[in-house]
Amino acid sequence: MKTIDIFSLSVKGLNQSRFRSILSAVGIIFGVASVISMLSVGEGAKQEIIDQLRFLGTNNISVNSIRSNSDEGLSLYDSDRIQAALAEFVSVSPVRTVMGEVSYGGIDSICRTMSILPEYFEINGLSLEKGRFFDAADCRDKNMVCVIGAGVKRELFAHREPLGECLFFNGHCYSVVGHLKNINIPKSSVEAIKTHDVNRDIYIPITSAMSGNKDIDTISIRVSAEDKVMAAAGVVKSVLERTHGGTVSYEILIPRELLKQSFETRKTFSIVLVLISGITLLTGGIGIANTMLLNITKRTKEIGIRRALGATKNEILLQFLIESVLLTIAGGLIGIAAGYLSSALIGHYTQWHIIVPTKAVFLAFIISVGVGILSGLYPAFKASELDPETTLRFE
Amino acid sequence: MLIRTGNLRKSYFLNKNWIEVLKGIDMEVRQGSFTAIVGPSGSGKSTLLYILGCLTQPSEGTYLLDGTDVSSLSDRSLSKIRNRNIGFIFQTFNLIPQMTVLENTEIPLVHSGTARKERLEISRKYLEMVGLSHRLLHRPSELSGGEMQRAAIARALVTEPLLVLADEPTGNLDSKIGSEIIEILRSLNSSGKTVIIVTHSSSIAACADEIISLRDGRVDENH
Numbered sequence: 001m002k003t004i005d006i007f008s009l010s011v012k013g014l015n016q017s018r019f020r021s022i023l024s025a026v027g028i029i030f031g032v033a034s035v036i037s038m039l040s041v042g043e044g045a046k047q048e049i050i051d052q053l054r055f056l057g058t059n060n061i062s063v064n065s066i067r068s069n070s071d072e073g074l075s076l077y078d079s080d081r082i083q084a085a086l087a088e089f090v091s092v093s094p095v096r097t098v099m100g101e102v103s104y105g106g107i108d109s110i111c112r113t114m115s116i117l118p119e120y121f122e123i124n125g126l127s128l129e130k131g132r133f134f135d136a137a138d139c140r141d142k143n144m145v146c147v148i149g150a151g152v153k154r155e156l157f158a159h160r161e162p163l164g165e166c167l168f169f170n171g172h173c174y175s176v177v178g179h180l181k182n183i184n185i186p187k188s189s190v191e192a193i194k195t196h197d198v199n200r201d202i203y204i205p206i207t208s209a210m211s212g213n214k215d216i217d218t219i220s221i222r223v224s225a226e227d228k229v230m231a232a233a234g235v236v237k238s239v240l241e242r243t244h245g246g247t248v249s250y251e252i253l254i255p256r257e258l259l260k261q262s263f264e265t266r267k268t269f270s271i272v273l274v275l276i277s278g279i280t281l282l283t284g285g286i287g288i289a290n291t292m293l294l295n296i297t298k299r300t301k302e303i304g305i306r307r308a309l310g311a312t313k314n315e316i317l318l319q320f321l322i323e324s325v326l327l328t329i330a331g332g333l334i335g336i337a338a339g340y341l342s343s344a345l346i347g348h349y350t351q352w353h354i355i356v357p358t359k360a361v362f363l364a365f366i367i368s369v370g371v372g373i374l375s376g377l378y379p380a381f382k383a384s385e386l387d388p389e390t391t392l393r394f395e
Numbered sequence: 396m397l398i399r400t401g402n403l404r405k406s407y408f409l410n411k412n413w414i415e416v417l418k419g420i421d422m423e424v425r426q427g428s429f430t431a432i433v434g435p436s437g438s439g440k441s442t443l444l445y446i447l448g449c450l451t452q453p454s455e456g457t458y459l460l461d462g463t464d465v466s467s468l469s470d471r472s473l474s475k476i477r478n479r480n481i482g483f484i485f486q487t488f489n490l491i492p493q494m495t496v497l498e499n500t501e502i503p504l505v506h507s508g509t510a511r512k513e514r515l516e517i518s519r520k521y522l523e524m525v526g527l528s529h530r531l532l533h534r535p536s537e538l539s540g541g542e543m544q545r546a547a548i549a550r551a552l553v554t555e556p557l558l559v560l561a562d563e564p565t566g567n568l569d570s571k572i573g574s575e576i577i578e579i580l581r582s583l584n585s586s587g588k589t590v591i592i593v594t595h596s597s598s599i600a601a602c603a604d605e606i607i608s609l610r611d612g613r614v615d616e617n618h
Contacts, residue, residue, distance in 0.1 A: 001508050012493075301489070302491050305489045306502065306506070307474070308450055308483050308489070309483070309503045309506060310474050310479070312471050312474040312475075389450045392485065393441065393445070
C-alpha cells in the first residue's frame, strides 16, 4: 500500500466524524496555546531581566550606607580601604547623594546631586552626549564643575546648550562641563530594584563638595572580571566588618545576585505554569484516545472488510495512528495560532514584556505530534489486532 | 490441485468451553472447478470457507493453497494472499457505506499498491462487466441488493484472483436476483476462475461440478 493512500484513508476517516474530531482536538488546542503563552511570558520576563542586568552592570557591587543614631555609616575611609584591598581588580567610587534645589536662569528644580570620583562614570557605564567628564585633575583642584543627566538638561535648559553655563546649588556655582546621553531605564526595574530616574542626576567631584565631612552614602564598585564578582564581594564584606565591627551600618547589593534570585523565582513560577499546560495537554491526549477508540468501534466492520481484502495489521495500525497524529497536528497548529493571539492579549492587558520564542512554537508542534502518537498508539494497536473473521462473521 | 487440506480442525473458545466446529476435514479443490460446500446451519461450512480464505487459521491440520502451506505464514504474507489470490463475496455484501461504489471496488487495489489512475481504470472495467457503469458514484445505500452484490463481485475480481470464495452470496436476495448472481459466478468459472460457494440451496449446489457436504464438522461421505 502506498503511503499517500494511507494518508488519504486517514483523512477520509477523520472526515467521517468531522464534528467529533474537531471537538476532540479542542483539548490539544488549549494545551498548546497555554504552553506557548506560558513560555512567551517566561521568555519576556527573562529578556527583561537580561535588560536590567545590563542596565545595572553585570560586574557591579554596590554598598549602601545605613545610618542610625549609633553608627555613622560609611565614610570615605571605607571606600579607600576597599580600593586598597582589591587594588587592580576593581574600580571604586564613593558616592554621596544630596537631594536639593538646583537653579538656573530663574528655573528651579529638585535634583539629586551625586558627589563622586571620575571612576564612577566608567563603573556605571555612563556616556556623554556632549562635553567631557570631569577627571582626576578636577578632583585634585576641587574644581566647581558638574556633569548633568539628560533629564536635568531638558528641564533647565530645554533646547539651549548647557556647556559652560553655571548651575547654582549647594550654595555654590557649578559650571557644566558635560551632559549625558539619555538612559533608558527598564520599565520594571524601578520597582524591582528601587532605582530612581538617573537622568535627573547631577554629578560633581566629591572633593569639591566635601568640607571636612567624610560621610558617604554609597560605594560603587566594578569588578574587572565577571567570575570574580562574588569573591570581590566577599573581600568587601570582610574589609567593612573589620572597620565597623558587628554593627550593621551598610548593606551590600550585588545586582547579579538579586537578578539571579528574581530569575529563580520566575523560573519556579513558569515551571508550575508549564506543568499546568502539561496537564491540559494530557487531558487533550486522553480526549483524542477516547475519540479514536470510539471511531474504531464504529468502524470495526470497515476494518474487517479491509483486512479481508488485503490490508495488513501494520497498514491498519498506521492508518489509525496517522488519523490521530493528523488530528493533534491540526489541533497543534490552531493552538499555535491561539497561543500567539493569547500572548498578544496578555501583553496588551498586563503591559508585560512578551516574546513568543521560536523554540516554543517548535516545541508545541513536536508535543502535538508526540501526543498524537501516544494517544493514538493504543487505539490503533487495538484496531490492527481485530480479528477479521470475528468482525465479519459475528458482528 | 489448487487446494488440499489434511485433517483440518477448528475450535472456538466460547462461554468457557472449547467448541470444536471442524473435526478433521480432508478435501481437495481442482483448479478451475466450481465447488459448492453445503450442509445444515452449524455444520461448519462458513468456518471452512474463512479458513480457505485465510481469514482465520485452522487450530490443527494442514492447508495447502497452490502448494503453499498457509498455516505457517505471517500476517503480511496472509494479507498478500487474500489481496492477490482470493476474491471474497459475502452474504451481507460488506461494502463500506461511506464510500462510493467505485471507491469500494478500488479497495483491494489500494492495498496492493496500484497507482491511482490504474486503479480507476481497472475498477471501471469490472464494474462495467457486472453492469454497474451507471452506479459508479452512488453510495451502497442507494443501490438495490442485487446491485450491491454485483459491486461486491466486481471488488472481488479487481486483483484478478485465482480463487473466488462466496459465502451464501444469494442469501439476502430474492430468487430471481439470486440466480443472476449465480449466473455471473458461473461465467467467471467458465473464464477460468476457481469458485467455491457456501450455500444451503440445493438448486445452487446442483450447478456445481463438485459438492462437499458437511455435517457436524465432518465431510459427509454419504451425500
